[in-house]
Amino acid sequence: GAVVSQHPSRVICKSGTSVKIECRSLDFQATTMFWYRQFPKKSLMLMATSNEGSKATYEQGVEKDKFLINHASLTLSTLTVTSAHPEDSSFYICSARWEDDEQFFGPGTRLTVL
Amino acid sequence: AQKITQTQPGMFVQEKEAVTLDCTYDTSDPSYGLFWYKQPSSGEMIFLIYQGSYDQQNATEGRYSLNFQKARKSANLVISASQLGDSAMYFCAMRPPNTPLVFGKGTRLSVIA
Numbered sequence: 104g105a106v107v108s109q110h111p112s113r114v115i116c117k118s119g120t121s122v123k124i125e126c127r128s129l130d131f132q133a134t135t136m137f138w139y140r141q142f143p144k145k146s147l148m149l150m151a152t153s154n155e156g157s158k159a160t161y162e163q164g165v166e167k168d169k170f171l172i173n174h175a176s177l178t179l180s181t182l183t184v185t186s187a188h189p190e191d192s193s194f195y196i197c198s199a200r201w202e203d204d205e206q207f208f209g210p211g212t213r214l215t216v217l
Numbered sequence: 218a219q220k221i222t223q224t225q226p227g228m229f230v231q232e233k234e235a236v237t238l239d240c241t242y243d244t245s246d247p248s249y250g251l252f253w254y255k256q257p258s259s260g261e262m263i264f265l266i267y268q269g270s271y272d273q274q275n276a277t278e279g280r281y282s283l284n285f286q287k288a289r290k291s292a293n294l295v296i297s298a299s300q301l302g303d304s305a306m307y308f309c310a311m312r313p314p315n316t317p318l319v320f321g322k323g324t325r326l327s328v329i330a
Binding site: 104135137141144145146147149152194196198203205206208210211213 | 254259260261262264267308312314315317318319320321322323325
């Protein structure tokens with residue numbers, strides 16, 4: 104299958120700082136990228152959908168000013184957690200697809216906010 | 218809206234035995250895809266098997282098979298000859314065309330030697 108990378112794989116930051124997570128499709132162009140959040144022992148919850156070159160569509164209850172998503176190219180999307188707090192600690196997983204093809208997942212980023 | 222239900226929070230199976238993980242879904246779309254993913258403790262999502270809503274036959278991939286009963290809206294995963302390495306979280310997911318994958322709550326499978 105196609106490869107999606109995420110960077111960093113793990114990040115620890117202080118409360119109040121901002122953290123940027125990158126998601127790249129390495130061997131295909133992704134017209135759409137998705138960001139999911141997963142709490143321990145819970146399921147993946149969709150946060151937002153981003154299409155290349157346009158604003159992201161956020162799911163209900165997800166603060167768009169808190170979780171800034173940029174999808175500037177067909178191979179890169181970024182999620183920035185602004186003014187992070189301990190409750191933002193979670194596992195963030197991105198997913199990418201070309202048009203309506205199969206969704207491929209990144210390996211995830213574990214964020215810990217102290 | 219789409220909904221996926223996995224009613225088994227945890228399952229135990231003896232090594233080399235078969236196990237069925239339940240999944241039911243709800244959607245008003247006539248066309249949709251059903252997926253199963255495995256998530257080990259490392260966190261990566263590993264695609265296992267796919268079933269299209271119009272597929273006549275149940276999908277199979279090696280030791281994985283999907284028991285698709287469209288009228289009952291169920292898509293159970295059957296793992297045959299369980300191995301210790303099968304211990305993980307298993308998620309059922311679905312999506313109609315041009316929508317993102319929606320996941321169930323997951324089932325934690327533990328394979329016992």
